[in-house]
Amino acid sequence: MTDTLHTDLLRLAREAAHRAGELLRDGRPADLAVAATKSSPIDVVTEMDLAAEKLITDLISGHRPDDGFLGEEGASSEGTSGIRWVIDPLDGTVNYLYGLPTWAVSIAAELHGETVVGVVAAPMRGETYGAVRGGGAWAADARGRERVLACRPAPPMDQALVSTGFNYVTEVRSHQAEVAARLIPKLRDIRRSGSAAVDLCDVAAGRLDGYYERGLNAWDFAAGDLIAREAGALTGGRPGERPSRDLTVAGTPGVFEPLQRLLEDFGAWHD
Template sequence: MRGLPRPWDGEPGHGVSTKSTPTDVVTASDTAVETLVRDRIAHLRPGDAVVGEEHGGEVAATGVAWVVDPIDGTVNFLYGMPWYAVSLAAVRDGVSLAGAVVEPASGRVWSAALGHGATCDGRPLRASGVSDPALALLGTGFSYSPQRRTRQAAMVAGLLPRVRDIRRAGSASLDLCAVAAGWVDAYLEHGCNWWDWAAGALVASEAGAVVRVPGPTGSVPPDDGLGADAVFAAAPGIAVELAALAREHGAAGV
């Protein structure tokens, strides 16, 4: 579906539409991939609920549900950049039991099972051993809302002089996997949905990162000053100090 060098030519009418804002895009590939995943789950796990970014769904009171983001990093996909993924997690009672984040462009498979560690293509993952936030590489992301982007930019501006550097790669699930691999030392983003982090947060946690996520279906966790919908994952040696820096620079108000 992707095509080369880009899956579209920048003109309307090529299977691209928008959702919450003009910059929040969805492609025909997003919906087709989610349909494929739903069909496979229905065959392999008949009766299980599915919650997906494009087709919605509800979690049953009991049993296993599947949370799918058919293309996490749709804008990257749209422009031909290879940093995008398919994210799938099996959850029960809001807790991720197993998850996989698959990169079609590279073929890498990031996966984890609760209590059984995390791997990339079968190789065990471990978060970095950095102990000084000033030497930390921080991943982040931005909302589709212009007003929220302004607040996020202000927080990032405050953090930037206090860390090694900041990266914005464009895929929450892969950013969390990058924390698991030690490719970045931490990741902080506000406004992610359940399907964005259901698998990646488990990969990061099972790799030893300190992970904080919102309630899975919109419920608000205890107030810790990071903001109700913040996703935060960090190497254990910097997690406390970096979270404090984020609070200092307005995370709660983002």
């Protein structure tokens, strides 16, 4: 029963992510503008974020009317089935607003609070990433050809390529910049893509050795966290904790724990 349920949830997540990705890629207006702001004037929502979330929730509700939702742009309902969909309809909104290609649709399905399915569609890359809990992780190209994902063998820390992101609240960003400045000499380099979901999938795909960020919400990391773990990466927050707004960390085994310790030493989780 559970395997059948997971298969059904994955199929629905893939369809919703694909259709939302097509809407965002093909329907982006030339005069795209900010529709609202969130945590600060530079933390923006566009009309396309809202349209993509509506498409996703309408599609899923049409198939599974008893499920709950948690969405970045306001979708929130408890549901009665034990399934909750955690949705970021457009992860990387500022990239999308500026016409940069690194953005994604992120959809996860939780069963009684545990993430069991995750899908991240990155239309401008022509890639979709996915995972089922206990079933491994995969990536599919624009033609639907799939490959198994596996994170990289761990390099020495001074050869590790790590990605991060910055908050939209000025005081938090300033502290994050200080942490990054202390971390850079310990690593090969730091990258900043602008999409947490894509960064987590890049850890899964072996394109990054590690990733960390402060201030993420569940919809930012739910799908990507599962995909990274199913590809063999380790994920967490502060030592001994799960990913949270305080801190989200992912890395290939051998990089994850040293990176996590450095971030704790540098106080990455607080001002």
